[in-house]
Amino acid sequence: MSKQFTIQQISQITGLTAHTLRYYEKIGLLDGVARNESGYRKYRESDLLWIDFLIRLRETRMPISEMKQFSDLRSQGKATIKERRTLLERHQNKVTKQIADLKENLLKIEHKIAHYKALEEEDI
Amino acid sequence: MSKQFTIQQISQITGLTAHTLRYYEKIGLLDGVARNESGYRKYRESDLLWIDFLIRLRETRMPISEMKQFSDLRSQGKATIKERRTLLERHQNKVTKQIADLKENLLKIEHKIAHYKALEEEDI
DNA sequence: CATTGCTTTAGAGTGCGCTCGAACGTGTAG
DNA sequence: CTACACGTTCGAGCGCACTCTAAAGCAATG
Numbered sequence: 001m002s003k004q005f006t007i008q009q010i011s012q013i014t015g016l017t018a019h020t021l022r023y024y025e026k027i028g029l030l031d032g033v034a035r036n037e038s039g040y041r042k043y044r045e046s047d048l049l050w051i052d053f054l055i056r057l058r059e060t061r062m063p064i065s066e067m068k069q070f071s072d073l074r075s076q077g078k079a080t081i082k083e084r085r086t087l088l089e090r091h092q093n094k095v096t097k098q099i100a101d102l103k104e105n106l107l108k109i110e111h112k113i114a115h116y117k118a119l120e121e122e123d124i
Numbered sequence: 125m126s127k128q129f130t131i132q133q134i135s136q137i138t139g140l141t142a143h144t145l146r147y148y149e150k151i152g153l154l155d156g157v158a159r160n161e162s163g164y165r166k167y168r169e170s171d172l173l174w175i176d177f178l179i180r181l182r183e184t185r186m187p188i189s190e191m192k193q194f195s196d197l198r199s200q201g202k203a204t205i206k207e208r209r210t211l212l213e214r215h216q217n218k219v220t221k222q223i224a225d226l227k228e229n230l231l232k233i234e235h236k237i238a239h240y241k242a243l244e245e246e247d248i
Numbered sequence: 249c250a251t252t253g254c255t256t257t258a259g260a261g262t263g264c265g266c267t268c269g270a271a272c273g274t275g276t277a278g
Numbered sequence: 279c280t281a282c283a284c285g286t287t288c289g290a291g292c293g294c295a296c297t298c299t300a301a302a303g304c305a306a307t308g
Contacts, residue, residue, distance in 0.1 A: 007255075017299055022256090038304055039195055040212055042257055053236070056229040059176035065297070079244065085240035095230045099223055105180040106219045112177070119202065132287075143267055146287090162274055164285055188265070 004034075005043040014051050021051075028068055029054055031075045044118045050074075129160075129167040138175050145175075152192055153178055155199045174198075184219045 007018045018025070023042075024030050030051065043051075057067050069088055073080040079084050132141045140148070148154050149165075154175065158166050167175075181191050194211055197204040 008222060018255090019295080020170050020295090023296065033210050038255080039257095040304080056232050058295095060226060060229045060233070081240050081243050085244070086238055088240070092230065092237065095233065099226050099230070102184060102219060102223050102226070105184045106216065106223070107186070108177070108180050109216050109219065113209055113212050113216065116205050116212070117240070119205050120209070142285090144265090147266065150287095162285080164274080182265095189260080 002045050005048065007041050007043070010043045010048065010051065013048065014055060016051070016055070024054070027064065029064070029071050031071065044074070057091070060091065061098065062091055101123075126169050129172065131165050131167070134167045134172065134175065137172065138179060140175070140179070148175075148178070151188065153188070153195050155195065181215070184215065185222065186215055190215070 005013070005089065007021055010016070010021060011018045020031070025033055033047055034044065036042050049095075054067060054071075057070070058064075062070075066087070070084060073084045073087070129137070131145055134140070134145060135142045138145075140184055144156070149157055154171065158168065160166050178191060178195075183187075183196070190211070196206060197208045197211070
């Protein structure tokens with residue numbers, strides 16, 4: 001029998017607040033979180049893994065609307081695997097571009113820092 | 125005598141809308157944009173360079189409040205160069221971390237894609 | 249069996265970064 | 279002179295992603 005978690009535990013593990021976890025469930029990012037007899041949520045290991053993946057999508061700037069699309073495909077079962085892969089590959093490209101752009105911007109920032117250093121030297 | 129630009133030209137060059145350019149000026153990110161006799165903005169080359177740098181800060185997720193701080197230091201002249209450098213160095217660290225995080229997340233996304241591919245193979 | 253602290257829901261509120269609209273002035277082509 | 283495109287200001291509105299509140303129920307401790 002696999003471990004179960006309360007909303008607070010999931011909150012601590014993932015860093016999302018309980019509010020955000022309920023919100024994600026409400027908008028359909030988390031499907032079918034189980035409940036105990038009194039209606040309290042009990043998260044399974046699989047929920048945790050899914051939430052962790054959602055966090056990665058969010059950190060790579062996937063909009064919630066797209067995360068929702070992806071979640072919807074997921075809950076439709078294995079018939080949608082190809083479609084999910086396509087969606088992820090499109091996102092992969094965007095992330096790759098983000099990294100390239102950040103690197104370019106980082107260079108410019110570093111140049112500016114170097115420029116400031118030079119100006120500081122002059123004034124000694 | 126250096127070239128001057130209308131707000132529409134700056135908009136086309138930078139990709140910011142005229143609305144956004146006015147907004148940035150209003151909140152103090154753009155200091156002292158010149159005007160012609162009838163009150164129309166005329167941007168100089170130096171304004172353009174500054175706007176481009178602001179865009180880089182924005183693309184690297186610097187919040188507007190921090191961009192404002194930086195702008196304010198800038199308009200106080202060369203006495204603030206050291207402070208500006210410090211601010212940029214802090215930001216540089218954040219950007220470096222962003223890149224590392226994105227790379228890690230990209231890996232996980234790629235693993236998921238590979239996993240989907242494997243599942244697709246199974247079903248042939 | 250009372251207190252304290254956790255859970256639930258629905259719905260309202262917030263902060264960020266724009267984005268737009270209204271009302272009005274300017275510049276230029278026919 | 280008349281369109282009509284482009285400029286101005288001020289303030290309101292918007293989309294996103296949470297974030298919080300209120301009112302109520304459940305759980306654990308002394």
